[in-house]
Amino acid sequence: MQNDKPLPEIDPINSQFFKGLSEDKLLIQKCIKCGNTQFYPKAICVKCYSVDLEWVKSSGEGKVYSFTEINRVIMNSKEFEKEVPYVIASVELKEGIRLYSRILSENGKNVKIGDPVRVVFRTVSEEIGLPEFKLL
Amino acid sequence: MRKVAVSGYSIMKPSRARKDKGEEVYTTEQYQAFALNKLLDAVGISKKNLNSMKYGIGLNRPMWPHAMIWSSEVIANLGLSPSLTFVSDHGGAAAFFSMVQGYLSIASGKLDHFILIGADTPMMPAPMQSRFRPERTWRYEINYEMPIGMVGPLSEGAFIMRRHMNQYGTNEEQLANIAITSRKHAMLNPNAYLRKPLTIDEYMKSPVIASPMRVMDAVIPINGAYAIMLSSEEHAKKITDRPVYIKSFETALNTDAENDLRDITDLKMGAATDKVLEESGASRKDVDFLQLYDDFTIIVLMQLEALGFAKPGKGGHFIENNDISYNGVLPVNTGGGQLSGGQAGTAGGFSLFTEAIQQLRGEASGRQVKDCKMGLVTGLGGLGYNGNLLNKGVMALSNY
Numbered sequence: 016m017q018n019d020k021p022l023p024e025i026d027p028i029n030s031q032f033f034k035g036l037s038e039d040k041l042l043i044q045k046c047i048k049c050g051n052t053q054f055y056p057k058a059i060c061v062k063c064y065s066v067d068l069e070w071v072k073s074s075g076e077g078k079v080y081s082f083t084e085i086n087r088v089i090m091n092s093k094e095f096e097k098e099v100p101y102v103i104a105s106v107e108l109k110e111g112i113r114l115y116s117r118i119l120s121e122n123g124k125n126v127k128i129g130d131p132v133r134v135v136f137r138t139v140s141e142e143i144g145l146p147e148f149k150l151l
Numbered sequence: 152m153r154k155v156a157v158s159g160y161s162i163m164k165p166s167r168a169r170k171d172k173g174e175e176v177y178t179t180e181q182y183q184a185f186a187l188n189k190l191l192d193a194v195g196i197s198k199k200n201l202n203s204m205k206y207g208i209g210l211n212r213p214m215w216p217h218a219m220i221w222s223s224e225v226i227a228n229l230g231l232s233p234s235l236t237f238v239s240d241h242g243g244a245a246a247f248f249s250m251v252q253g254y255l256s257i258a259s260g261k262l263d264h265f266i267l268i269g270a271d272t273p274m275m276p277a278p279m280q281s282r283f284r285p286e287r288t289w290r291y292e293i294n295y296e297m298p299i300g301m302v303g304p305l306s307e308g309a310f311i312m313r314r315h316m317n318q319y320g321t322n323e324e325q326l327a328n329i330a331i332t333s334r335k336h337a338m339l340n341p342n343a344y345l346r347k348p349l350t351i352d353e354y355m356k357s358p359v360i361a362s363p364m365r366v367m368d369a370v371i372p373i374n375g376a377y378a379i380m381l382s383s384e385e386h387a388k389k390i391t392d393r394p395v396y397i398k399s400f401e402t403a404l405n406t407d408a409e410n411d412l413r414d415i416t417d418l419k420m421g422a423a424t425d426k427v428l429e430e431s432g433a434s435r436k437d438v439d440f441l442q443l444y445d446d447f448t449i450i451v452l453m454q455l456e457a458l459g460f461a462k463p464g465k466g467g468h469f470i471e472n473n474d475i476s477y478n479g480v481l482p483v484n485t486g487g488g489q490l491s492g493g494q495a496g497t498a499g500g501f502s503l504f505t506e507a508i509q510q511l512r513g514e515a516s517g518r519q520v521k522d523c524k525m526g527l528v529t530g531l532g533g534l535g536y537n538g539n540l541l542n543k544g545v546m547a548l549s550n551y
């Protein structure tokens with residue numbers, strides 16, 4: 016549990032994304048009409064404006080588009096201070112979207128742009144999981 | 152459309168609310184009142200006269216007191232009866248979009264004047280709006296950034312900075328150059344907050360908060376306020392003999408909207424800049440200075456590229472080879488910007504406009520750009536998810 020850390024605010028748009036993660040699935044939004052994939056979850060397809068979106072399971076594979084190592088916690092829960100320094104990356108998935116995620120710490124220090132990564136899942140509650148990535 | 156000019160301005164002294172250092176401790180509401188009062192003094196208009204004019208009031212949405220400040224509440228506090236009010240929610244670009252809204256109201260002939268009051272007090276304690284941060288922030292931050300331990304704009308900016316360094320070889324020395332030049336300018340500006348010299352050594356030793364972002368790559372928060380009065384040309388000439396004209400402007404919001412794989416190092420402001428210059432009857436050679444929105448050093452560098460003053464990816468190279476001091480070939484952020492001047496919350500962008508106005512009125516004393524006639528001011532706000540800046544604008548101001 017991460018009681019002292021902020022949790023996403025579950026709503027009709029994002030509930031399946033976070034629920035999927037709690038069940039070890041990385042679900043991303045795909046437009047049934049035009050095939051566009053998008054992140055973060057939205058109410059419509061930003062490309063063709065269709066509201067017919069489905070959740071498809073991502074391969075969970077991608078590469079590091081950019082990253083940062085957090086050394087000081089500001090504007091967030093002080094609970095994270097116990098974990099500094101930690102690495103957060105913008106991960107580009109094979110499905111053509113990017114999402115921000117923690118890079119697991121065992122080898123996170125050596126991360127470089129372009130490094131291949133694969134998703135792992137951290138379950139926070141029955142309704143909420145968070146994606147994390149590890150370097151391959 | 153009528154021509155619109157800046158007829159007056161005021162700047163409040165910046166503060167970090169350090170009572171022990173003799174600094175002022177005012178709330179946003181006090182700053183709004185004092186900045187307006189100072190402006191009215193400067194333009195020689197009494198409050199009674201003001202309320203007989205056709206005018207509007209434009210405000211930024213301040214971070215303090217972590218609650219809604221309604222425009223009608225502010226005018227009630229100030230005892231004003233304008234014809235129109237608005238609050239800009241464009242974050243760092245609030246000043247820019249306020250200038251735009253004021254311009255449109257006057258150019259259309261509907262109003263004769265617009266008073267823009269930019270005030271914010273991020274250093275002022277106030278009740279917390281959420282458990283972990285003073286304010287309830289963007290939805291994407293709450294849902295997709297805070298739960299994984301991101302630290303707000305600094306970490307979003309760090310992604311951009313890392314990517315630019317990786318993609319183009321931009322280095323710390325080049326970014327330090329921007330921070331150091333800003334400090335040199337701040338030392339010549341009595342309205343800037345940080346006025347002690349900054350050396351490359353101090354920059355390199357400044358803590359890395361979210362790598363590669365150092366403390367010295369980011370703004371310093373201050374409490375502060377600014378007021379700008381816009382008027383139709385005819386009215387401005389009655390108020391001042393030094394009107395500063397809004398020649399042209401372009402805005403660009405959520406560029407590359409449909410592309411989830413957008414290049415976050417590209418601000419995409421080139422077409423807007425071309426149009427602004429064309430409408431101003433000017434070329435890049437005619438631009439006497441740039442006041443570039445500077446939340447981070449890398450964003451200044453990227454704007455040199457995006458506005459077409461440096462080639463894509465060559466911003467660092469440009470800074471190495473061209474003096475961006477007030478007396479250099481292309482003066483940038485001549486008042487110290489927000490990096491050294493200080494960022495008054497969501498009103499921070501106002502300092503770039505007041506600096507441009509002071510330059511074009513010939514009131515920039517020790518940092519005056521010689522014989523300057525026109526310059527560009529940018530506004531940027533809202534870092535966005537997997538993006539750079541959502542709200543963007545380029546404006547040409549001139550004294551002719």
Ligand SMILES: [Zn+2]
Pocket residue numbers: 046047048049050051060061062063064065
């Ligand atoms: Zn679609």
